Every structure is written in structure tokens, then in C-alpha cells.
Amino acid sequence: MKAYRMTKWQAPPEFCDIDIPEPGPGEVLVKVGGAGVCHSDLHVMEYPEGALPYPLPFTLGHENAGWVEKVGAGVRDVTAGEPVAVYAVWGCGRCAACLVGADNYCEKAPLFSGGGLGFNGGMASHMIVPSARFLVPLNGLDPREAAPLTDAGLTTYHAVKRSLSVLTPGSTAVVIGVGGLGQMAVQILKALSPARIIAVDVSTEKLAAAKTLGADEVVVSDDRATASIQELTHGRGAELVLDVVGSDATLQLALSVSRRLGHLTLVGIAGGQASFNYLSVPTELSLASTFYGSIPELTEVLTLAQAGKIKTQSELYPLDQAALVYKRLHEGKIQGRAVITPNG
Ligand SMILES: [Zn+2]
């Protein structure tokens, strides 16, 4: 099969011909229906050797859904043909975090690893999933639509859910960056909370999309953004600020519109910095970074999608266009989520 793979650090991925793998004991072979094209892969392509704790090569694609093709010895929980979403972070299954389904914070697995990140992912016709524990039934969702829910959906769902206690009626949530993840964040905020939602982006097209998805206000990310948001919140700032970008500029903006006792949650991995000292941030502001969500949270995200409360804004592309799609993503030209469909 053709696979789109990271073969060298700080170099573009390559199309390679590799064998369709056989599932070993406990493993499941999944026929890939959709593999989302995530902005974080662009950072992975830029990282120097040693920045991530795993060797090359591996096949990209960490937002996957498809159908069970074949199961290895001892697998009884799933059957061939079943449509499934693939939970992306493959923990040990035995530590305290994994035992509650929070494999994203596994105490034993290497940081930031899973299918498409260190292990072979979904940018190929098939991928091996190491345990049926990582497969969640789609219950009627199309795998091509469901794929982005496993990262763009799950990551933002977790980031919103942990802050629901501050999103009371009359509160404000600011989402900085409304590309693939941010558009999911807006919909999830709308589905789960009464907060007024302010979407921020440099792209007026993405802001227009955010508005149709439930943003109450949109603000262009320029040097007036802080003033505009402060005006919209009557100088109080926002109870929750989700920084889906994570650059120096967006973190600075996030801090400048956060409020006392609020939450500032960093989801984007652009690697920016901001200063944190007693006077530079509002009192009792909680700062957190998050990484994905848990397996139970993935089932909740899929349930929201099954109920029609959130929808992925997907553009579908064949596998042989993967390089072009990443280029378009890098140029900011993908409006929602690009999804590679290796099996058509
Ligand atoms: Zn991602």
C-alpha cells in the first residue's frame, strides 16, 4: 500500500510503498475511511531530531476513523466490517490514568505518541491499532466525517469540558484561532454552555464560518483585538480563553483578555511564550495546557455528533494529494478540516 510517511526530521514527508500489515495478537487492522490533516503535523515536520521521543519512519495521520478489517488472535470485542473511530493516544492500559480511560496522560507511554505520531497512522489504506480498547463504535457516523472528531473534536471537547464550571449564564468564552480545532471549539461551547462566544482569527473567511457555527461575536486578530474584546465584555474580560494557536502574539492576547478567577487554556502548539508574574496576569487566573481528551470523552464527542449538535467542516482529498493539502494548510487555505480518504 502507499503510505505518506515521515522519513527524515525537518524534511517533507514522502510517499512510500509498504506492505499491508498483519494484526498480531491483540491487535486490529483498520481500513482507513478518513485521516484528518492536522496543523500539529506541520510542527512535527519542523521539529529537529530528538525533539520528539520516537524514531522514524512512521506514517502520518493521527485523526482516524474507518472499518475493522481483520482482528489478531484473542480479539473478541470488535468484528470485521464494524465502523470505528480510532482513539489516537495509545497508553499502557494499566497505569492510574489509563485505568480511567485517560490514555492521553498515560504515565508510561512516551509523550505525544500514538497512531500517526511515532506509530503508523491513517495516511495509508490500512493501519494497525494495538488494542480494541482504542476503537469506539461510530453508530451511524460516516468515517470520513468522524475522523476529525478524534483530535479536533476531542481536544477541544476536553478543553471546554474542564472549564464548564466557570461558563455560567452571562459568562464569555473567547476562542483564538478558528481553523479546524477552533471551529469545533465554537460548536462544543455552544452545545455545552450558555457562555457568549467570541471567535478571534486573522482570516475574515474563518470568522464568517465561526459565526455560522455559533460564535456570537467575531473579532479580527489585529492590534485592536484586545480593545475590541474588552469593549464586548465591558472591561471584565473572558471567563475562558482558549488559545488554539499558541504563538507569542496569541498568548499575549489571551492574557490581555482573561479575567480574574478565569481559565486560560493553551491548546495550540506553536511554541510561543508569555510572561507570568504576579502583576502580569489577573489574580487567580488558572493557566493550563491540554493534550487530547480521554476515551470516555471521545464517546461523548461522537454522541454529540450523532445528535447533530456538532458537525465537522470537512474537505475530502485522495491520498495522493496529501503533500498538496499540507501545503494548503500551511498557507492557511483550508477553511475547516481537510480529510484524506485513502480508500475513496
Ligand atoms: Zn492533531
Ligand SMILES: [Zn+2]
Ligand atoms: Zn498508562
